[in-house]
Amino acid sequence: MTKVLVKIGILIGLLLGGFWFYHQQQVKYDMKQYNKKIKEYMDYDQNFEVEKAKAWNPDIVGRVFIDGVIDEVVVQTENNIDYVHQDLDGNYNVYGTVFQDYRVDDEASNIILYGHSSKKKNLVFTSLMKYVDYEFIKAHPRISYQDQEYELAYVFMINVHQEYDAMIFETHFEHAELFKKLLMNLSEYTMFDLNVDVSSVKGMITLVTCNPSNDEERLLVVGIKKS
Amino acid sequence: MKFKIVWIWMCMLILFPFQRAFAQEVHITEFESYEAFEKLFHQESSFYNASLHKHKTIGRYRINGKLSYITIMELNGEVVYCLDPMINAKFGDGYYEDYEYLNENTKRELWKITHHGYGNYNRYGEDYYAATQVLIWEALGYYGEALYKDLSTYHLEEKKQEIVASMHQGDQLPSFHNQTIEVPFNEAYIIEDHNRVLSSFPIQHPNLIAKQNQLSIKINQLEYQKHYQFSSNQDQLHTNIVYGKPNSQAVFLASNAKPSTSFHFQVKLITGDLKVVKVDEFQKVAKGFHQFGIYKDEQATELIKVLHTNGEDVVSLHQYLPPGTYYIKELQTSFPYLINPTIYSFEIKANELTTIQMVNQVVNVDVKIVKKDIEDQSLYLNDTYFSVKDVTDEVEESMVAASSKVLTVFKELVVEEDDIVYFKESDLYRVDGNRIIGLKDGYFDIDYDGYLMHYRVDMQATNTYTMPYPKENPILFQGATGNYYLRTLDLKNHNRPIPFVEVSFYEDEERTILIEKRVSDEYGVIKIDKFTQDVIYYKYLDYQGKFQQDKKEGYLLVEDLKWGRRYQICEIKPKEGYDLSEEVCETIEVNDVKDVEYVVTSLNRKRRVQVEIEKLDRKYHSLLDLARLQVYVNDTYLGDYYTGMLTIHGQPNTKYLVSDEINFNNSTIHTTDEQGQIILALKEGTYYYKKADDSLVYQTRVSKGIVSLADLVYGDKVKVCEVKAPSGYHLDSTCIEQVLKPSEQENTAILKLYNQKIEVDPYNPEYPIVPKMGV
Structure with missing residues (x-):
């Protein structure tokens, strides 16, 4: 009887192991196919035409690119949760997809992009953590997004469970001076003084990711667009 | 007429030989003819009928070897004399009042000879006649030898001496002639005539009694006769006639020609002088018309004298009152003084000056201080407090504004720490009108540890005065052109100012009259631009707490101020909710009109209150930017404001200058938008x-999480409503209201509004969220 039970257990274990192995292989395959598809889109046109990409996923709104740091497709829905753990094919993906704040539109002064980072894996925004180094900032100072060039201006960290200036997550401002006020405040928060002349700033992009070392912290890398 | 012709013929017969002898020397003038002399005597009708009716030759007289005769002659019963020897009367004539070719002294001498000679004082006889005739000739310059029938009988020289002695005695005056005699009041004062001639003068006067050679003087009235003159009683004698002119028959009446002898003297009561000085209650001269009565008695009923000033403050009574006690009372005074009813007594001492100072109160003036709201002058304000100070004798600082043209650099002076330096004020400078005249050459003193040091100031030199005692911390006292001051410097420590060094200023060289002590300020400076040479007179009327307040009209009536004085009215506490007037102190001269009430209108502006609206995190109390607040003042919408921003509300398209300097240097120009607002992001x-x-x-003010509202008014009601929460926070739709009544020390009202932070809710699209992006 005991032997029978052992045999049955081994069999179940083999079945589960086989299922897990199959699943892993399937995921690898899917990721490979997914990455292949992304690469196809990426390679299809170096300029990444959004309208064409929308044929694959209508939520795609752009591509964020920092030479040698990140190069990710960006989606946007009506909330800030859909793509936290979802890929472009609509499948669950724990690493999610880089997404644009649902409030951002053509009038937005502050374009906010969210992306995951990890200690162990090189996820979409993991490389942003390198911007805590001043030399890295000087080596990678430009952000490209939606045919616009942004000059890296501010890098700072917030703790979402403590006191912080939530104005950085504002996308629209009623008055140009209010946007200017935001920039002036960022000058106080930033880790590095990059001598930004706020009077000439016409817009900004904020890349947000978690601090892999502390879930409560967010790293914000801000680029500005000058007139 | 018949007798007259006979007299003329007789005289011609007697004098014929002499007339023949001197025919060559005789000049017959106006009387050459009978008709001529008759014409003359026609004018002198009273003498016309005079005739020489008696003559008797009693002797001879020789001059220059020529003889003449001495003949006793009479005319109308009066004795006559020949004026010129050896000239015979040719024919009869009358009297002639003057004898023109003799001078006055000669005429008087002839009168005295004839007066004291033959015919008077029992001097009769031929020898007296001859002596008189000879004295007349000698007085006229004819000196010769008298040849008489019998000289031993005649005693001619003896008679001449007697007559001359009589003449001299007649010339003597009392010994007090031309003197001033001081006599006591109402007492007999006796003086004696040492020349013993007083009896020759008839003296009749109520103040004088003459007894032999003593004169008693008694003055019993303050208004008395001071000058006296008396003539000799011999004045009444006019009995002598002197016969006339050479070879003419003119005769003059000598006794009527000249006045008699007189003497005079002055009497002066022994008195003292009185000087009445009028001052006002502030010891200032009181010029005007002041009338006083001087009385004998304490009740001031027996008036002695009335005095009055005539536009001045002093009246004197010179040499009038005898020694004694008197009383004086003011009878009349002039504006702005009140009559002084006090009866003052005073003592007069002989030949001394007594000075009385009589004080007048100055008329009172009421000053009405009216308080109004400067922005609504129909609104009167009560509950305002003032101080009123009499500053008449203070020198206004503005009046002594320094002028670099007249100020001179004060010489450097090195003394030691903790030493007190005494400056004689007049050595520092003097005030001349509205200028300060700088240091003159002169001296000043330093009292150093009991050593009195004298220094000379030479304005042309550049001296440094150093105390000759080594100490640890010498101080340099120096002054400067312009704003006049002393400065204390620590010479051992890079000339750093030494604060709080006490310096005493004295008015006098002996340093007994302290003007005041001053302590250098934190910069080591003592301003000295206030002192004058006069003693600083200071009076402070503490009206605080005595005000009469009328809530209806809002005025303060300050009573019993004095006309002619200068008062400084200072507002010391405004009505609650109002600022002090811009002109905190106002100086008024209460003398431009003769009014009993002055009105001073002072305007106050309501206190301006700064309002600061703070937007706070409810949990952390941190200040939050960019909340949008609607502000209402007294239920009137004022505008929307963002925390952390500078917001201006006004008319649309209006230009404003904004600067962080009050003089608007480096200002920027901004224009209001269509909503009439300017929003600026500025540094704090x-x-x-x-x-x-x-x-x-x-x-x-621009500061994180704050809306600063300027120029609100004390008492305004402010309502604040949030219309947009700070980023990441829930909107707090509860409006708050507050009436602005900050304390005087804090002119800022603070309103606090709190916001609740939004918790992360990624599924609630109403609020922006920060998704968790870690894996």
Whole structure:
């Protein structure tokens, strides 16, 4: 009887192991196919035409690119949760997809992009953590997004469970001076003084990711667009 | 007429030989003819009938070897004399009142000879006649030898001496002639005539009694006769006639020609002088018309004398009152003085000056201080407090504004720490009108540890005065052109100012009259631009707490101020909710009109209150930017404001200047938008703004999480409603209201509004969220 039970257990274990192995292989395959598809889109046109990409996923709104740091497709829905753990094919993906704040539109002064980072894996925004180094900032100072060039201006960290200036997550401002006020405040928060002349700033992009070392912290890398 | 002709013929017969002898020397003038002399005597009708009716030759007289005769002659019963020897009367004639070719002294001498000679004082006889005739000739310059029938009988020289002695005695005056005799009041004062001639003078006067050679003087009236003159009683004698002119028959009446002898003297009561000085209650001269009565008695009923000033403050009574006690009372005074009813007594001492100072009160003046709201002058304000100070004798600082042209650099003076330096004020400078005249050459003293040091100031030199005692911390006292001051410097420590060094200023060289002590300020400076040479007179009327307040009209009546004085009225506490007047102190001269009430209108502006609305995190109390607040003042919408921003509300398209300096250096120009607002993101700090075409300046403050509202008024009701929460926070739709009544020390009212932070809810699209992006 005991032997029978052992045999049955081994069999179940083999079945589960086989299922897990199959699943892993399937995921690898899917990721490979997914990455292949992304690469196809990426390679299809170096300029990444959004309208064409929308044929694959209508939520795609752009591509964020920092030479040698990140190069990710960006989606946007009506909330800030859909793509936290979802890929472009609509499948669950724990690493999610880089997404644009649902409030951002053509009038937005502050374009906010969210992306995951990890200690162990090189996820979409993991490389942003390198911007805590001043030399890295000087080596990678430009952000490209939606045919616009942004000059890296501010890098700072917030703790979402403590006191912080939530104005950085504002996308629209009623008055140009209010946007200017935001920039002036960022000058106080930033880790590095990059001598930004706020009077000439016409817009900004904020890349947000978690601090892999502390879930409560967010790293914000801000680029500005000058007139 | 018949007798007259006979007299003429007789005289011609007697004098014929002499007339023949001197025919060559005789000049017959106006009387050459009978008709001529008759014409003359026609005018002198009273003498016309005179005739020489008696003559008797009693002797001879020889001059220059020529003889003449001495003949006793009479005319109308009066004795006559020949004026010129050896000239015979040729024919009869009358009297002639004057004898023109003799001078006055000669005439008087002839009168005295004839008066004291033959015919008077029992001097009769031929020898007296001859002596008189000879004295007359000698008085006229004819000196010769008298040849008489019998000289031993005649005693001619003896008679001449007697007559001359009589003449001299007649010339003597009392010994007090031409003297001033001081006599006591109402007492007999006796003086004696040492020349013993007083009896020759008839003296009749109520103040004088003459007895032999003593004169008693008694003055019993203050108004008395001071000058006396008396003539000799011999004045009444006029009995002598002197016969006339050479070879003419003119005769003059000598006794009527000249006045008699007289003497005079002055009497002066022994008195003292009185000087009445009028001052006002402030010991200032009181010029005007002041009338006083001087009385004998304490009740001031027996008036002695009335005195009055005539526009001045002093009246004197010179040499009038005898020694004694008197009383004086003011009878009349002039504006602005009140009559002084006090009866003062005073003592007069002989030949001394007694000075009385009589004090007048100055008429009272009421000053009405009216308080109004400067922006609504129909609104009267009560509950305002003032101080009223009499500053008549203070020198206004503005009156002694320094002028570099007249100020001179004060010489450096090195003394030691903790030493007190005494400056004689007049050595420092003097005030001349509205100028300060700088240091003159002169001296000043330093009292150093009991050593009195004298220094000379030579304004042309550049001396440094150093105390000759080594100490640890010498101090340099120095002055400067312009604003006049002393400065204390630590010479051992890079000339750093030494604060709080006490310096005493004295009026006098002996340093007994302290003007005041002053302590150098934190910069080691003592300003000395206030002192004058006069003693600083200071009176403070503490009206605080005595005010009469009328809530209806809002005025303060300050009573019993004095006309002619200068008062400084200072507002010391405004009505609650109002600022002090811009002109905190006002100086009024209460003498421009003869009014009993002055009105001083003072305007106050309601206190301006700074309002600061703080937007706070409810949990952390941190200040939050960019909340949008609607502000209402007294239920009137004022505008929307963002925390952390500078917001200006006004008319649309209006230009404003904004600067962080009140003088608007480095200002920027901004224009209001269509909603009439300007929103500016500025660094934290204080800012000033104003319309480009206006001078009214507003002050505000830019700070994190704060809305600063300038120029609200004390008592305003402010309502604040949030219309947009700070980023990441829930909107707090509860409006708060507050009436602005900050304390006087804090002119800022603070309103606090709190917000609740939004918790992360990624599924609630109403609020922006920060998704968790870690894996």
